[in-house]
Amino acid sequence: MLELQEASKRYESPGEIVHAVEDVTLNVRAGELVAVFGPSGSGKSTLLLLAAGLLKPDAGTILYEGRDLAGMSKRELLGYRRTQLGFVFQGFNLAAGLTARENVSIALLTRGVDHATAEERAELALREVGVAHRAGHPPDRLSGGEQQRVAIARALVGEPRLVLADEPTGSLDSDTGNGVLDLLSSLPRERGVGTVLVTHDSAVTRYADRVLNMRDGRLCGDGVDRPAAALTTE
Numbered sequence: 410m411l412e413l414q415e416a417s418k419r420y421e422s423p424g425e426i427v428h429a430v431e432d433v434t435l436n437v438r439a440g441e442l443v444a445v446f447g448p449s450g451s452g453k454s455t456l457l458l459l460a461a462g463l464l465k466p467d468a469g470t471i472l473y474e475g476r477d478l479a480g481m482s483k484r485e486l487l488g489y490r491r492t493q494l495g496f497v498f499q500g501f502n503l504a505a506g507l508t509a510r511e512n513v514s515i516a517l518l519t520r521g522v523d524h525a526t527a528e529e530r531a532e533l534a535l536r537e538v539g540v541a542h543r544a545g546h547p548p549d550r551l552s553g554g555e556q557q558r559v560a561i562a563r564a565l566v567g568e569p570r571l572v573l574a575d576e577p578t579g580s581l582d583s584d585t586g587n588g589v590l591d592l593l594s595s596l597p598r599e600r601g602v603g604t605v606l607v608t609h610d611s612a613v614t615r616y617a618d619r620v621l622n623m624r625d626g627r628l629c630g631d632g633v634d635r636p637a638a639a640l641t642t643e
Contacts, residue, residue, distance in 0.1 A: 410603045411437040411460060411571060416469035417626075418455050429455040431626040432469070439570065440597045442604040444617035445628075452626040453607035457573045460605065461494060462486045473571075491520055495564030495602075497593070499576035501556040503548040509535060509559045510544040516563050534562035538592060554585035561592060572596060574606040578613060590616045 418430040430452045437443050445453050458464040459471055462478045471478045473489065481489065496502075503512045513531035518524065535541045538558040540551075548556050557577060564572055574593060578586030594616040596602040606617065614620045622629040 410439050410474060411435075411605070412470075412472040413456075413459070414470040414472070416459055416466045416471055418452075418459060418464055419467050428452075428626045430459060430466075433626075433628050435621065435628065437571070437603045437605055439603045440601045441618040442594055442597050442606060442616065444614045444620045445605065445607045445623050446609070446611065446614050446620055447607075447623035448609050451609075451623045453609075453623055454575055455626075456623070457575050457605065457607060460571075461496070461573060462489055492567065493570050495567065495569035495572040497557075497561055497564050497572065497574040497577045499579040501548065501553075501560045501580070503556055503559060503563075505548055508545050508547055509540065509551065509555075509562075512548070512559055513563045513566050516566050520567065530566055531562070534566040535559065537565070538562045552585075553581050554588060557581060557585075557589050558592070561589070565596075570602060572602055572604045574604065576608055577606065578608070578610065583612075586613075 413433050413435040416430060416433045417428070420427040420429055433456065445456060447453055455464065459466055462471070462481070465479060473493065478486065478489070504515070507515065510528060510531050513534055514527040517527035517530060532541060532544060535544050538561050540555050540558045540562070543551055543555055548559070551559065572593070577593060578589055581589060590613060593604060593606065596604050597618065606613065608614070
């Protein structure tokens with residue numbers, strides 16, 4: 410589904426070049442959850458931005474279903490992100506002035522879905538993640554766990570084939586985070602969705618089908634899978 414081939418991304422600042430992602434090769438199949446584990450600053454978020462087509466690699470290739478993202482037009486990349494991808498962020502990224510229902514339905518309205526259908530599908534998505542009873546509430550009246558569930562509903566309402574999650578439990582307590590991870594880890598099994606989750610928390614990796622260790626922009630062992638129990642940020 411998603412393939413990175415020796416992908417690299419570098420940032421230049423006065424006096425230095427930062428190798429955010431360096432020669433990363435990674436394959437993500439439909440129906441699996443891949444956890445990319447590493448400390449802050451290791452390049453995990455940049456890796457997701459490359460996979461989303463929000464950044465272009467300085468070297469290497471990024472393919473989605475065999476097609477090079479670099480060869481897509483701006484319109485095609487927008488379509489890729491709107492129709493194929495779902496995003497889940499640590500900070501939730503919900504619009505403060507909208508209700509939970511509206512935050513989810515807007516993902517469909519931007520794709521041209523009519524208002525009534527968008528709201529109906531938003532209600533269903535909220536029900537699936539267990540927060541339908543909070544549909545009429547704005548984010549400031551929701552707990553952190555409820556906000557993240559709304560964010561997951563927003564990511565899923567368009568029925569994406571690939572979900573990218575950036576530290577999705579980083580702002581949550583452990584019990585609430587476990588509930589969110591139960592939900593995310595069910596996606597590959599129940600929907601056949603390919604999921605990439607980046608994290609610095611080794612406890613998160615037990616939910617993954619495969620775990621890759623990232624440090625200093627590189628996947629350790631050239632992207633070879635490593636068991637979660639063997640990973641450490643030390």
